[in-house]
Amino acid sequence: MTIIAFIVVCVFGMLLGLLAQPFARLSKLVAIGSVAAALTAALLINTEDTATVGEVQLAATWFVASFLRALAASCLLLCLIGLLTGWPERLAPAALAVLAAVSVSISSTDPTVAVAAAAAATAPAALVASRIRSTPLGATVGIAEMRTLALVVVASLLAGATIVNTNWNADDTTFVLALAFLVLAAAVAVRSGAVPFHVPAALLSRSGEGLGLVLSLVWIPTGFGLVALSWNASIFGVPGDWLDRAVATVQLVAVSTLILGAVGAMLHDEIEEIAVYSIVQDTGFILLALTARDADAAQPARLWLLVFVIAKSALVAWVATASWAFETSNLGELRGWLRRAPLLGLALVAIVAATIGWPGSPVFEARGTLVELGLPEWARFIGLAAILLSLAYYARLLAVGLLPPTAIVSRAGADWPRLPRLPRLRDETADVIAAAEETGTEAHRSLHFSVRHRLDAAWRLNRPFEASLLVLVTAALAVVVAFGGFSGTDASESGIALDQTTGLAPNAASIDDGGAPTPEPTAESTPEPTASPGSTASVNAPLQQPPTASESGAPSATPVASTVPSIGN
Amino acid sequence: MIDLPVFAAVAVVIGGVAAATARDGRVVVLGLMVAAVTSALVASPLPGSLAITARILGAILAAYLLWAAVASGSVNSAGSPLGLIAEASAALAAFAVGLAVKPVDPLEGPVVAQAAGFSMMVLAIAPLAGRNVFRMGVGVALLALGCSLLVGSWSGPTPALEQLALTALLVGIAGATTVLIPGVETQDAPAEPASDMPAPAVAANDPAPSRAAAPANSQPLRQQEPLPPPGPARRRPMTADPIEPDAWAAWDAPEPTHKRPVPAEPSPRKTGRSRRDPDRKP
Numbered sequence: 001m002t003i004i005a006f007i008v009v010c011v012f013g014m015l016l017g018l019l020a021q022p023f024a025r026l027s028k029l030v031a032i033g034s035v036a037a038a039l040t041a042a043l044l045i046n047t048e049d050t051a052t053v054g055e056v057q058l059a060a061t062w063f064v065a066s067f068l069r070a071l072a073a074s075c076l077l078l079c080l081i082g083l084l085t086g087w088p089e090r091l092a093p094a095a096l097a098v099l100a101a102v103s104v105s106i107s108s109t110d111p112t113v114a115v116a117a118a119a120a121a122t123a124p125a126a127l128v129a130s131r132i133r134s135t136p137l138g139a140t141v142g143i144a145e146m147r148t149l150a151l152v153v154v155a156s157l158l159a160g161a162t163i164v165n166t167n168w169n170a171d172d173t174t175f176v177l178a179l180a181f182l183v184l185a186a187a188v189a190v191r192s193g194a195v196p197f198h199v200p201a202a203l204l205s206r207s208g209e210g211l212g213l214v215l216s217l218v219w220i221p222t223g224f225g226l227v228a229l230s231w232n233a234s235i236f237g238v239p240g241d242w243l244d245r246a247v248a249t250v251q252l253v254a255v256s257t258l259i260l261g262a263v264g265a266m267l268h269d270e271i272e273e274i275a276v277y278s279i280v281q282d283t284g285f286i287l288l289a290l291t292a293r294d295a296d297a298a299q300p301a302r303l304w305l306l307v308f309v310i311a312k313s314a315l316v317a318w319v320a321t322a323s324w325a326f327e328t329s330n331l332g333e334l335r336g337w338l339r340r341a342p343l344l345g346l347a348l349v350a351i352v353a354a355t356i357g358w359p360g361s362p363v364f365e366a367r368g369t370l371v372e373l374g375l376p377e378w379a380r381f382i383g384l385a386a387i388l389l390s391l392a393y394y395a396r397l398l399a400v401g402l403l404p405p406t407a408i409v410s411r412a413g414a415d416w417p418r419l420p421r422l423p424r425l426r427d428e429t430a431d432v433i434a435a436a437e438e439t440g441t442e443a444h445r446s447l448h449f450s451v452r453h454r455l456d457a458a459w460r461l462n463r464p465f466e467a468s469l470l471v472l473v474t475a476a477l478a479v480v481v482a483f484g485g486f487s488g489t490d491a492s493e494s495g496i497a498l499d500q501t502t503g504l505a506p507n508a509a510s511i512d513d514g515g516a517p518t519p520e521p522t523a524e525s526t527p528e529p530t531a532s533p534g535s536t537a538s539v540n541a542p543l544q545q546p547p548t549a550s551e552s553g554a555p556s557a558t559p560v561a562s563t564v565p566s567i568g569n
Numbered sequence: 570m571i572d573l574p575v576f577a578a579v580a581v582v583i584g585g586v587a588a589a590t591a592r593d594g595r596v597v598v599l600g601l602m603v604a605a606v607t608s609a610l611v612a613s614p615l616p617g618s619l620a621i622t623a624r625i626l627g628a629i630l631a632a633y634l635l636w637a638a639v640a641s642g643s644v645n646s647a648g649s650p651l652g653l654i655a656e657a658s659a660a661l662a663a664f665a666v667g668l669a670v671k672p673v674d675p676l677e678g679p680v681v682a683q684a685a686g687f688s689m690m691v692l693a694i695a696p697l698a699g700r701n702v703f704r705m706g707v708g709v710a711l712l713a714l715g716c717s718l719l720v721g722s723w724s725g726p727t728p729a730l731e732q733l734a735l736t737a738l739l740v741g742i743a744g745a746t747t748v749l750i751p752g753v754e755t756q757d758a759p760a761e762p763a764s765d766m767p768a769p770a771v772a773a774n775d776p777a778p779s780r781a782a783a784p785a786n787s788q789p790l791r792q793q794e795p796l797p798p799p800g801p802a803r804r805r806p807m808t809a810d811p812i813e814p815d816a817w818a819a820w821d822a823p824e825p826t827h828k829r830p831v832p833a834e835p836s837p838r839k840t841g842r843s844r845r846d847p848d849r850k851p
Contacts, residue, residue, distance in 0.1 A: 053729065053730045053733075054617075054620075054728050054729030054730050055728045055729070055730075056728045056729070056730040056731070058730075097741075101734075101737065104730075104734065108730065110728060110730070110731065112720060112724060112727070112728070112731050113728060113730045113731045113734055116717075116731050116734035116735055116738060117734045117737070119713075119738055120734055120737040120738040120741050123738065123741025123742055123744065123745045124741065124745075125745075126744070126745030126746075126748050126749050127744075127745075127748055129749065138751060139700075139702070139751045142702045142749035142750075142751065143700055143702060143705065145745070145749060146697075146702060146705040146706060146709055146745070146746070146749065147697065147705070149709055149742065149745060150693075150697055150705075150708065150709045150712055153709060153712055153713045153716060153738065153742075154712055154716055157713070157716035157717060157719075157720055158716055158719065158720075160720065161716075161719060161720040161723045161724050164724055165673055165677075165723050165724055167673045167674055167675060167677075168672065168673060169671055169672055169673060169674040170672070
């Protein structure tokens with residue numbers, strides 16, 4: 001029931017956040033409280049928990065819990081940064097709506113429910129894209145958002161129906177599979193802004209979204225990508241000419257994204273655009289995971305998505321803080337920023353480390369594995385090129401920060417803490433007490449007022465430091481996860497609920513139990529599948545108890561055939 | 570005797586035609602609501618009463634959200650560009666095709682669900698091809714309903730949780746449409762070309778919402794009066810909120826001032842990519 005509790009908390013938080021929108025202070029309080037409650041609920045998710053709604057089972061695996069915690073923690077940190085740098089009005093309600101929908105989609109054992117919820121998770125992006133709706137740019141962004149939503153809805157619902165259906169009336173059923181693969185990949189590519197679908201993302205970066213960018217470009221695409229990846233090896237792993245052509249098309253898009261995304265980040269001068277193109281470039285790895293069609297790509301892909309969520313949230317937070325602190329987002333005017341904001345510099349280095357890693361680190365190996373499995377051998381140099389190009393635009397940001405500062409940067413305050421000098425404080429305290437004795441008032445009241453006033457002033461004076469510190473915390477969180485902390489590497493072995501029904505992560509329970517092997521289910525211990533309508537009956541089988549190969553009659557190398565009916569049977 | 574799914578499928582198509590072709594925004598919303606409510610009934614066997622109730626409530630909520638946008642007067646309802654006759658004919662043709670073809674054999678659900686699904690998807694094409702956000706939202710909703718009907722026809726009865734997810738999706742689409750509908754003042758404004766190339770307009774270059782929110786007919790900055798100097802008016806200053814003089818007096822000597830005299834000339838960034846002097850000869 002803990003997963004249900006999480007969903008309920010998110011839904012109520014979203015409703016409360018929307019209702020409180022007209023009241024500025026209350027809406028901030030409600031938003032922060034709701035997101036904090038969602039994070040608490042996510043932390044309390046029991047990784048062996050299941051709940052049944054109707055005929056469908058919701059199962060919280062280790063990775064599901066980790067992913068929801070990462071999303072909720074990123075959201076809370078960004079909201080706190082937003083309190084200091086400029087409140088993103090609708091980010092928290094939209095994020096809570098996304099969290100609720102994503103939690104349903106990645107914990108559902110029914111493919112059609114998963115895709116419907118994943119499609120529903122894309123709608124809240126409109127909430128943050130609507131801030132500038134009264135401008136021509138806003139109208140264009142709105143139109144792009146509606147078309148993206150239309151594509152995601154069609155792709156997800158039809159792909160879900162295609163995948164669970166076995167009775168296609170076609171000579172070559174791989175054609176149907178290829179179509180499903182293409183529309184799913186297109187939905188992932190369009191939603192995440194992959195090249196050549198990057199124009200809406202670029203427009204979004206110009207629209208002053210600030211922290212809201214992360215919702216549309218990071219959180220929603222990763223949730224959708226997780227669902228799409230769950231069929232990667234199991235359903236689309238079959239050989240076929242049509243499928244090979246579809247995969248080649250997606251490979252082309254992925255390579256374009258990896259290269260041109262980095263080039264875009266190097267060519268643009270606004271740091272919002274640089275961040276957006278950086279995000280776009282890294283979504284190329286999600287597409288590579290789709291093209292891999294290999295069970296070995298599942299774990300690296302999940303780990304990459306986990307790191308991607310936090311690292312790119314940190315990057316967006318870094319951009320919002322830097323542009324707020326220096327009152328400009330133009331890189332030319334940000335010359336010398338690193339001298340004034342060393343904490344932000346440290347955060348940027350941490351973001352780079354979390355995103356790229358170094359040889360031997362889990363995130364580096366995950367990226368390498370995705371390149372190796374997702375691209376043909378002759379094209380694997382693309383992975384190295386992507387790393388070098390990424391380093392180039394990050395180095396550009398840092399190099400600009402080391403140059404002599406511009407007038408704008410010099411005028412801005414530094415992000416190190418500024419504290420009152422204690423001797424003067426003591427002197428003033430004595431003065432307050434003396435004055436109180438002279439006037440006959442209560443000294444402690446005056447003193448209390450004075451100290452409170454000073455604390456308030458100190459809090460306000462140190463806002464740049466506080467914002468930079470929060471960005472640094474977010475970046476540090478990304479580094480920890482990228483290097484295997486918080487059991488991210490182990491959690492990514494377990495997969496989402498749909499992975500387990502499709503046979504990609506059958507040993508999630510054993511991983512969750514600290515590596516103890518799970519006893520192989522026997523015919524006696526395997527309960528009958530729940531009464532599920534139509535052809536989805538087999539995928540609604542209870543979680544973590546996949547039928548053995550001998551029961552399903554399928555070879556053990558292709559466990560999916562035992563749980564999800566494949567086309568052409 | 571005609572079954573309920575057949576009646577419901579016909580009602581779905583009629584509602585869809587009304588939603589796609591009507592000029593009056595309220596008729597559009599009513600048509601969409603009829604289509605959404607009846608689409609839950611195009612199934613055999615019928616879903617549970619709770620699922621149907623959820624779908625009906627969701628349809629009403631989605632219609633209410635769109636109705637609120639219509640009532641605000643910001644919706645320019647120009648009707649279908651193809652016209653009622655053409656849209657209805659296309660919908661009927663798609664319905665007939667849906668009755669005739671069998672991409673899945675045997676179908677797990679009623680064939681009329683497939684027919685109604687094809688109709689709705691055809692009806693959604695014209696709104697989605699336009700640039701009116703309200704119409705596009707209606708098109709996306711029709712598309713979602715059509716896809717859900719196809720899924721029901723191909724994969725059999727829909728589980729209760731999927732009904733809830735579809736309800737959330739429909740409400741989400743309506744909500745997204747409502748918040749994305751531009752204000753009245755920009756309904757007829759030419760939209761910015763969907764290009765990633767640098768545009769001369771300031772709004773395209775500037776990430777700051779205050780400048781992005783410039784009026785639609787704003788001129789490039791170099792043709793306007795000089796902008797005020799950069800500073801707290803545009804973004805929040807980094808140092809601190811205004812603090813009462815008494816509070817400042819309690820402090821030590823103030824921090825080394827970072828607030829240099831504001832330059833008289835606007836910052837080069839203010840002019841974005843048009844910072845080059847227009848009068849300067851190359």
